[in-house]
Amino acid sequence: MPNAKDLIERARMFEERAETAADPITRQHYREMAAHYRSLSVEHQDATPKREHEAAH
Secondary structure, three states: OOOHHHHHHHHHHHHHHHHHOOOHHHHHHHHHHHHHHHHHHHHHHHHHHHHHHHHHO
């Protein structure tokens, strides 16, 4: 499973692609993908402390 930093990097990559996309549909798709990866990174950050706590007990 990728870590939060990897997910943020993927989001940044999609934002860059959105900025250079030639057509609006592709631009919107890349922005939605970036938002998806940002959301996943937040979920991953929220779940990580919980998993570490469970592993310690």
